[in-house]
Amino acid sequence: MTRAEQEPGDRPQAPVDPEPVVHVLWLNGGLGCDGESVALTAATQPSIEEIVLGGLPGLPRIAMHWPFLDFECGPDSGADSFIEWWHKADRGELDPFVLVVEGSVPDETNKTEGYWCGFGTDPGTGQPVTTSEWLDRLAPKATAVLAVGTCAGYGGIHAMAGNPTGAMGVPDYLGWDWKSKDGIPIVVVPGCPVQPDNLSETILHLLYQVAGRAPAIDLDEALRPRWLFETTVHEGCDRAGYYEQDEFAERHGSPKCLVKLGCWGQVVKCNVPKRGWINGIGGCPNVGGICIACTMPGFPDKFMPFMEHPAGGNTPAPVRAVSGTAIRVLREIRVAR
Ligand code: SF4
Ligand code: SF4
Structure with missing residues (x-):
């Protein structure tokens, strides 16, 4: 009821308690x-x-x-x-x-x-x-x-x-x-x-x-x-296909996997490659930056020195070389057909 609709003598209604701030x-x-x-x-x-x-x-x-x-x-x-x-x-x-x-x-x-x-x-x-x-x-x-x-x-x-x-x-x-x-x-x-x-x-x-x-x-x-934070950077990275095929960047500017340049993405919990930075754009390894593990307890000491191939946490190189080569060859056959 508005004030205009009130009859003379009507008691004003108690205000409803607003939700607490x-x-x-x-x-x-x-x-x-x-x-x-x-x-x-x-x-x-x-x-x-x-x-x-x-x-x-x-x-x-x-x-x-x-x-x-x-x-x-x-x-x-x-x-x-x-x-x-x-x-x-x-x-x-x-x-x-x-x-x-x-x-x-x-x-x-x-x-x-x-x-x-x-x-x-x-x-x-x-x-x-x-x-x-x-x-x-x-x-x-x-x-x-x-x-x-x-x-x-x-x-x-x-x-x-x-x-x-x-x-x-x-x-x-x-x-x-x-x-x-x-x-x-x-x-x-x-x-x-x-x-x-x-x-x-x-x-x-x-x-x-x-x-x-x-x-x-x-x-x-x-x-x-x-x-x-339940998935790793690696699981959401645009470059993970290159890792799988055993193809690695030797210098910055390459679209390939950055692990040999120091990327820690395989053991780091972070959704940034999936989510991007602003409005879905960006996301560390997706745009050429190695993951330095900035979301992790122990950062930065535990993950230094940066810019070097992380020790441990990777699939052993001989296994990766065999499986990566096989995946790459099979993909090339499939793409060629
Ligand atoms: S750049 Fe990093 S996160 Fe991306 S595939 Fe390579 S190791 Fe994984
Ligand atoms: S550097 Fe930090 S923000 Fe970038 S992918 Fe790694 S943990 Fe996520």
Whole structure:
């Protein structure tokens, strides 16, 4: 009934409670390069605009507190007090919220003074709040924790041997068996940087899950969404036919398999050759770049040196030579007919 249709004396109807807003707190104060934030601006399936503006059916209303979106606001000043949302969450005034972590978490206990990285300041002390302290404060109150990019997932570049920060991923910091107060495990979407649609699709699924409209995300042993990371790069690579025929590129610019130039695709879980990078275009080996295993725990140390034929993980050369030659000859006969 509209106001115009109301009879005098009609009691006004109580407003229906709006659906609670799901807040998304994006903590990009870890050790990282903001690559995941940049990647998200390129997502199309779905786009971040569709998520933020509620352009998808059944999506809960969300409020995104993300430095890339609130570009007018520094952590402590600007058009609104951006960091106040973090303090609200810390005081228990924000529920539900999803905590997104970008960048690896340094070990702030491994030195006698200073800090490795932080995000905003504590109004009580005027001192920076370190990234690990935000995790200590907010993870117990979050509905879900999403670690985006290989740095936040597994430590990444900053966890390389010789780095003094003691950097680690969120599961190493909170514990691999950690669950939120709502029973949701840490979700990791790795990549250096993450593939844009892998990230936006996982955010979307998680928001549906938080709203009770989707089942729990099925995660693999490295806490990655299984539907995105269950196949290897090699299984989706445009060049796999050449591998099968024992034909290998000796230099860049060749359409043949890149394994002898250092491609790790056979043992790496990643859907990028299938999915492409933006709108289906691109995808590391498909466009001439070796797979350097950037979605994997242990990256990069475990997969170095790059640009060299990976040791192990390949079909033994004599077996491949025999089977590859046979396949190539049979294909040539078939094509010729
Ligand atoms: S380029 Fe890499 S992923 Fe592609 S077929 Fe060769 S080894 Fe496999
Ligand atoms: S194909 Fe390899 S290098 Fe490329 S995004 Fe996937 S894991 Fe990273």
